[in-house]
Amino acid sequence: MHGAWILRSVEVVVDGRPGLLVLKGEDLSAAYPGMVRYTLEFRRGEDVLYTYRTNTYEYPPGTSQTAESVALTAFHRLRQELPDRPEAFVLHPPEPAVGPLPLRAPSTAVVLQGSPRQHGNSAILAGWTTDACRDAGLRCETLCPAEMRIEECTGCFRCYNAGRCVIDDDMVAIYRTLAAVGLVIVCTPVYAETVPAALKAVIDRCQAYRARRLLTGGESGRQAGILCAVSGQVGAENFVCVSRVAGSFFRLIGAEMLGEVLVDGADAVNDIRTVAGKEEGVRAELRALISRVAD
Ligand SMILES: Cc1cc2nc3c(=O)[nH]c(=O)nc-3n(C[C@H](O)[C@H](O)[C@H](O)COP(=O)(O)O)c2cc1C
Known part of the structure; x- marks a missing residue:
């Protein structure tokens, strides 16, 4: 993996407590040419309360969306809706990414x-x-x-x-x-x-x-x-x-x-x-x- 960058970052107050909504991109061209993964997270300190991920290879040539447009839409929706109905998003713990492979x-x-x-x-x-x-x-x-x-x-x-x-x-x-x-x-x-x-x-x-x-x-x-x-x-x-x-x-x-x-x-x-x-x-x-x- 070559690098990561922040696309959007904003403070959102949920249940009277501030948290950070962050959308980042990551270069996964080591996996496939031009592959980028977008990760949207809402976190308070070290606690990640919500995660959404998408990548550019999920969108075949005939689709009208792109990974970035979908990720940005998700960011704006969460920014608007999280304060009013947090239970819709942070009710369940986010699915963690898989850990490293075990020792052989x-x-x-x-x-x-x-x-x-x-x-x-x-x-x-x-x-x-x-x-x-x-x-x-x-x-x-x-x-x-x-x-x-x-x-x-x-x-x-x-x-x-x-x-x-x-x-x-x-x-x-x-x-x-x-x-x-x-x-x-x-x-x-x-x-x-x-x-x-x-x-x-x-x-x-x-x-x-x-x-x-x-x-x-x-x-x-x-x-x-x-x-x-x-x-x-x-x-x-x-x-x-x-x-x-x-x-x-x-x-x-x-x-x-x-x-x-x-x-x-x-x-x-x-x-x-x-x-x-x-x-x-x-x-x-x-x-x-x-x-x-x-x-
Ligand atoms: C659907 C099918 C396709 C096959 N295609 C080939 C082939 O392209 N070239 C070849 O040498 N043998 C081909 N065979 C023969 C098998 O490789 C051969 O019978 C082999 O011994 C089968 O192994 P098995 O006993 O572990 O099933 C084919 C057999 C089947 C059933």
Whole structure:
């Protein structure tokens, strides 16, 4: 974040006691080009009694309003109406912005199993991955987005107001897990060159996780990422898009991509365990990558 400035500031007397109504702007261009967040606060001393936030990316090209016009309207409305009916605004404590991410537990991992098929090849890869994590002394949890209640991102950009997503669903648990673990492993099939829809929804919704990281000044502790993918067709080119999507995901959450384990040609064999030497080879690749985290 680069800077903040006061747009408006006025003393308002509420219930016979003076307080300060302040509208400030903040440059969030570190998050997106030209992004500005406006925060309107009514406070008495250190006590913040009312907060309203909006940012420039909430207003798509076809809307008649701008973030600044909305923020200024809110400022003028509060200035007029606060003294007469404070209960309409300060009745409930304002929603606080999210705090910094918790301290990571380096010896923990999460596997995001991206296939909707719970007995498919990605689930097999997830099992081998979990074994490798445990052998390396990492506590490992597996999450299956297709079995969770995860809405798609609506692109509202409101996560850049207070660092949290406005949708209340199972992403809350995923955000909590991502914030806590030292290693994130994506096990996924290739679907139309990319990842299945439920996993893609998780990745898109991590926009809110990125917002929290940026608004609260980063994370505490390193995090590594590994991609483990299986394609139906034969050839390394089947993973080009999935690799890029996984890279984008790891950048969103601030994880350093350690490497990839790619298994192609699954459709001709149905079960990758039937390919001679495949299981041993994949397990060895996973062990080698995961040992770099456990060291
Ligand atoms: C909707 C759908 C789209 C797919 N698209 C591709 C693709 O673009 N490229 C590819 O190599 N395989 C593709 N496949 C094949 C799967 O990647 C393959 O069957 C894989 O083994 C499935 O993994 P799973 O058993 O973990 O579900 C697709 C499969 C489905 C169901």
